[in-house]
Amino acid sequence: MAEITVRVIEELLGKEPSGDGRTFTRLSSYESAGGDAIVFAQDEASLGLALGSAAGLILAPLAAAGCGDVRVLAVRDPKYAFALCGRWLDGFTQVVVHESAVIDAGAVVGRGTSVGAGAVIEAGAIVGEDCVIGSHVTILGSATLGDRVVVQAGAVLGAMGFGYVRGEDGRYVRFPQQGRLYVEDDVEVGANTTIDRGALGETRVGRGTKIDNLVHVGHNCLIGKDVVIAAQTGISGSSVVEDGAILGGQVGIGEHATVGKGVILGGGAGVLSGKKMRGEGEVFWGRPARPLKEYLRDLARLKKR
Amino acid sequence: MAEITVRVIEELLGKEPSGDGRTFTRLSSYESAGGDAIVFAQDEASLGLALGSAAGLILAPLAAAGCGDVRVLAVRDPKYAFALCGRWLDGFTQVVVHESAVIDAGAVVGRGTSVGAGAVIEAGAIVGEDCVIGSHVTILGSATLGDRVVVQAGAVLGAMGFGYVRGEDGRYVRFPQQGRLYVEDDVEVGANTTIDRGALGETRVGRGTKIDNLVHVGHNCLIGKDVVIAAQTGISGSSVVEDGAILGGQVGIGEHATVGKGVILGGGAGVLSGKKMRGEGEVFWGRPARPLKEYLRDLARLKKR
Amino acid sequence: MAEITVRVIEELLGKEPSGDGRTFTRLSSYESAGGDAIVFAQDEASLGLALGSAAGLILAPLAAAGCGDVRVLAVRDPKYAFALCGRWLDGFTQVVVHESAVIDAGAVVGRGTSVGAGAVIEAGAIVGEDCVIGSHVTILGSATLGDRVVVQAGAVLGAMGFGYVRGEDGRYVRFPQQGRLYVEDDVEVGANTTIDRGALGETRVGRGTKIDNLVHVGHNCLIGKDVVIAAQTGISGSSVVEDGAILGGQVGIGEHATVGKGVILGGGAGVLSGKKMRGEGEVFWGRPARPLKEYLRDLARLKKR
Numbered sequence: 001m002a003e004i005t006v007r008v009i010e011e012l013l014g015k016e017p018s019g020d021g022r023t024f025t026r027l028s029s030y031e032s033a034g035g036d037a038i039v040f041a042q043d044e045a046s047l048g049l050a051l052g053s054a055a056g057l058i059l060a061p062l063a064a065a066g067c068g069d070v071r072v073l074a075v076r077d078p079k080y081a082f083a084l085c086g087r088w089l090d091g092f093t094q095v096v097v098h099e100s101a102v103i104d105a106g107a108v109v110g111r112g113t114s115v116g117a118g119a120v121i122e123a124g125a126i127v128g129e130d131c132v133i134g135s136h137v138t139i140l141g142s143a144t145l146g147d148r149v150v151v152q153a154g155a156v157l158g159a160m161g162f163g164y165v166r167g168e169d170g171r172y173v174r175f176p177q178q179g180r181l182y183v184e185d186d187v188e189v190g191a192n193t194t195i196d197r198g199a200l201g202e203t204r205v206g207r208g209t210k211i212d213n214l215v216h217v218g219h220n221c222l223i224g225k226d227v228v229i230a231a232q233t234g235i236s237g238s239s240v241v242e243d244g245a246i247l248g249g250q251v252g253i254g255e256h257a258t259v260g261k262g263v264i265l266g267g268g269a270g271v272l273s274g275k276k277m278r279g280e281g282e283v284f285w286g287r288p289a290r291p292l293k294e295y296l297r298d299l300a301r302l303k304k305r
Numbered sequence: 306m307a308e309i310t311v312r313v314i315e316e317l318l319g320k321e322p323s324g325d326g327r328t329f330t331r332l333s334s335y336e337s338a339g340g341d342a343i344v345f346a347q348d349e350a351s352l353g354l355a356l357g358s359a360a361g362l363i364l365a366p367l368a369a370a371g372c373g374d375v376r377v378l379a380v381r382d383p384k385y386a387f388a389l390c391g392r393w394l395d396g397f398t399q400v401v402v403h404e405s406a407v408i409d410a411g412a413v414v415g416r417g418t419s420v421g422a423g424a425v426i427e428a429g430a431i432v433g434e435d436c437v438i439g440s441h442v443t444i445l446g447s448a449t450l451g452d453r454v455v456v457q458a459g460a461v462l463g464a465m466g467f468g469y470v471r472g473e474d475g476r477y478v479r480f481p482q483q484g485r486l487y488v489e490d491d492v493e494v495g496a497n498t499t500i501d502r503g504a505l506g507e508t509r510v511g512r513g514t515k516i517d518n519l520v521h522v523g524h525n526c527l528i529g530k531d532v533v534i535a536a537q538t539g540i541s542g543s544s545v546v547e548d549g550a551i552l553g554g555q556v557g558i559g560e561h562a563t564v565g566k567g568v569i570l571g572g573g574a575g576v577l578s579g580k581k582m583r584g585e586g587e588v589f590w591g592r593p594a595r596p597l598k599e600y601l602r603d604l605a606r607l608k609k610r
Numbered sequence: 611m612a613e614i615t616v617r618v619i620e621e622l623l624g625k626e627p628s629g630d631g632r633t634f635t636r637l638s639s640y641e642s643a644g645g646d647a648i649v650f651a652q653d654e655a656s657l658g659l660a661l662g663s664a665a666g667l668i669l670a671p672l673a674a675a676g677c678g679d680v681r682v683l684a685v686r687d688p689k690y691a692f693a694l695c696g697r698w699l700d701g702f703t704q705v706v707v708h709e710s711a712v713i714d715a716g717a718v719v720g721r722g723t724s725v726g727a728g729a730v731i732e733a734g735a736i737v738g739e740d741c742v743i744g745s746h747v748t749i750l751g752s753a754t755l756g757d758r759v760v761v762q763a764g765a766v767l768g769a770m771g772f773g774y775v776r777g778e779d780g781r782y783v784r785f786p787q788q789g790r791l792y793v794e795d796d797v798e799v800g801a802n803t804t805i806d807r808g809a810l811g812e813t814r815v816g817r818g819t820k821i822d823n824l825v826h827v828g829h830n831c832l833i834g835k836d837v838v839i840a841a842q843t844g845i846s847g848s849s850v851v852e853d854g855a856i857l858g859g860q861v862g863i864g865e866h867a868t869v870g871k872g873v874i875l876g877g878g879a880g881v882l883s884g885k886k887m888r889g890e891g892e893v894f895w896g897r898p899a900r901p902l903k904e905y906l907r908d909l910a911r912l913k914k915r
Binding site for chain 3: 102118120122136138140154156159160162164165166167168170171172173174175176178192194196200201214216218232234236250252254270272273287288298301302
């Protein structure tokens with residue numbers, strides 16, 4: 001069984017190791033905690049609850065350092081420390097390539113990568129090391145994944161984009177969709193999300209970006225690093241989302257638009273084709289998306305007449 | 306072949322059984338009806354059409370009782386009676402666990418449950434009796450399903466939720482997603498819908514709730530009983546939807562929000578994080594969602610200047 | 611290896627064939643072009659880039675006919691010509707029914723149709739000739755597909771629609787969902803899209819219509835010919851979308867609505883249940899959808915107070 005010691009936690013956080021060898025085997029809520037469990041308290045209110053629980057170790061804010069309960073380990077960001085413990089314990093999960101997975105002889109799958117039941121990895125696909133590919137995931141031959149990529153069940157990576165040319169007869173002919181999709185290290189992709197390959201060029205999802213369920217990323221999109229994209233958001237073809245941007249759920253982004261570095265789009269925001277939203281930490285809201293202050297003023301105006 | 310008699314229909318509706326043994330084998334539209342078919346007429350206008358059809362039995366409103374056509378069976382709610390007939394006939398569908406389904410030895414699947422081609426039921430999953438699990442459905446090990454649950458093709462039950470903690474280096478670490486998902490009796494889930502498991506606690510979908518295609522339910526959500534959720538609606542983490550609420554299509558609900566008992570959200574309505582919408586039978590519309598009257602007034606104001 | 615000659619291109623375009631036997635094997639962007647590659651230049655600006663590339667053949671506008679570079683083939687619509695070349699080259703793709711596909715003995719699959727890994731085609735389903743069925747696609751027994759239909763990974767065709775009748779006990783009973791789904795010739799369906807079958811009657815998607823990823827089409831919908839539906843759009847039950855309409859992404863259409871011939875709905879537009887939007891080439895925007903001019907005026911009014 002996976003175990004974590006206080007000493008390992010201190011190392012994960014870059015703290016001076018105390019040599020404390022107390023051992024824990026699981027993370028827990030307060031309700032289901034026991035002596036083998038770690039919990040966290042992000043603030044004073046929850047600290048009281050944590051102290052009242054049966055947890056064996058309490059990750060608590062620095063202010064709690066002198067509280068006298070030996071179960072308390074004071075850290076700068078308890079929730080973050082808790083998440084790091086989770087990642088460390090996850091590292092002991094057994095790597096399994098399910099016998100029902102369909103991995104083509106022409107595909108490359110790195111060491112330490114798990115592949116779920118019924119997942120399909122086509123010829124031409126490249127999957128890095130220590131990835132977790134869920135059940136029923138489809139990785140088309142056009143897709144290259146880095147290391148430690150997590151793809152949850154039912155996601156489709158590298159399908160053909162949605163580009164057509166209309167002839168004089170009114171009928172549509174598909175524009176060639178023969179490019180590739182690159183998903184960099186540490187990206188996580190939610191269940192039933194779809195990310196299309198480039199048409200002639202590439203689609204790219206940058207290192208560390210996290211994507212929720214049922215998201216659509218169109219062909220030729222360039223998504224930066226450490227971007228967060230919540231559920232059911234859609235990004236049309238050839239758009240750019242720069243590093244560190246945060247997109248709420250059900251956001252819609254037109255074609256050839258740009259969401260600048262660190263921009264925050266509230267849930268349901270809409271960015272028109274070709275628009276550029278800029279400003280690190282700036283919050284935009286509404287359809288069409290506008291600065292939060294302006295959006296709220298508009299709402300208020302509707303009421304004031 | 307499945308058959309239903311007038312007497313059975315009367316029993317289903319809690320009526321005094323007449324002993325009428327006339328037998329029918331299918332439900333039908335007026336156009337494709339025959340002597341073996343049951344149709345329904347919800348009002349007088351459609352009754353004319355029904356009488357003109359070749360149907361062998363016509364479920365009709367009480368007002369039609371004396372119309373003299375022996376094919377007419379007068380009932381309080383003909384459409385409801387028709388649906389009950391459908392459910393009764395469905396009961397004769399053969400239970401099949403497809404040979405290509407992947408049911409882990411560590412999963413539990415109850416008697417009378419059908420499992421479609423390529424469906425995956427992981428170790429730790431519990432599926433009740435008389436369920437219908439569609440093709441390509443993924444039921445992760447974190448999910449518990451009650452009895453008579455219907456899950457249509459491609460749905461993903463119990464995937465990891467979307468919760469991350471950002472470190473000082475700007476990178477995201479996943480918050481532990483180790484809870485469970487409980488789907489109670491008689492719930493129905495549409496194609497390619499995703500319902501995530503709890504992070505530390507649970508996600509729950511209450512008895513009798515019906516969920517359409519491509520819906521997203523985030524981690525730790527508590528969905529009540531007899532709730533209706535139309536297609537492409539998204540419910541962010543830790544939100545509550547109480548019994549009997551009705552959510553239109555493409556509704557978006559932020560985190561930690563509450564949709565009260567019997568509340569009706571119009572298609573595309575948006576509920577901000579932390580908001581509480583209350584009022585049984587109250588209709589809310591727009592983004593942000595507001596009482597229908599207010600929403601319509603706002604729209605009108607836009608035009609009047 | 612597939613090859614295309616200038617003469618074939620001229621034939622595809624209905625031009626007088628010059629007998630030019632120069633041969634090319636691939637389509638390309640300017641950056642990765644070589645002597646074996648065809649590129650296209652839609653206007654003068656891109657023509658310069660194309661001429662500067664290593665491409666062996668440049669599909670260029672008629673105005674470029676006399677430019678003196680033997681690589682230039684002047685055509686009326688270079689992008690369209692490029693797309694036709696792509697379709698022609700696609701014709702050489704090997705037809706493969708993957709050994710892991712589950713095709714029921716009671717299903718019909720036409721000649722020349724490829725079926726991807728893990729795809730499921732149920733008893734009762736009919737799939738025409740020269741189709742491409744992606745991995746993990748589910749074609750239920752209720753679905754009939756024409757010829758040259760493309761269905762990308764994870765799409766679900768013919769699932770039960772979302773129709774319920776509420777009893778006096780407050781519980782919902784499913785209305786019978788026993789109709790069929792007809793998908794006509796040359797339709798293309800994106801990844802993880804869901805199209806439900808009719809309840810008693812039929813759902814139909816007309817010839818040549820193109821549907822993007824994660825789209826929902828409800829039961830009994832009638833979608834016309836040469837319609838374009840972008841990602842994450844949802845069409846509720848019993849609605850009609852007539853020939854040549856163009857629906858942007860995340861459009862929402864209520865029940866029993868009509869989108870008239872050639873109508874254009876901007877991204878995120880919402881059409882209320884029962885509404886009829888009419889006007890060939892007319893652009894509607896917003897929620898509720900209104901003529902573009904009116905929508906823009908409303909937006910401006912919000913700012914002017």
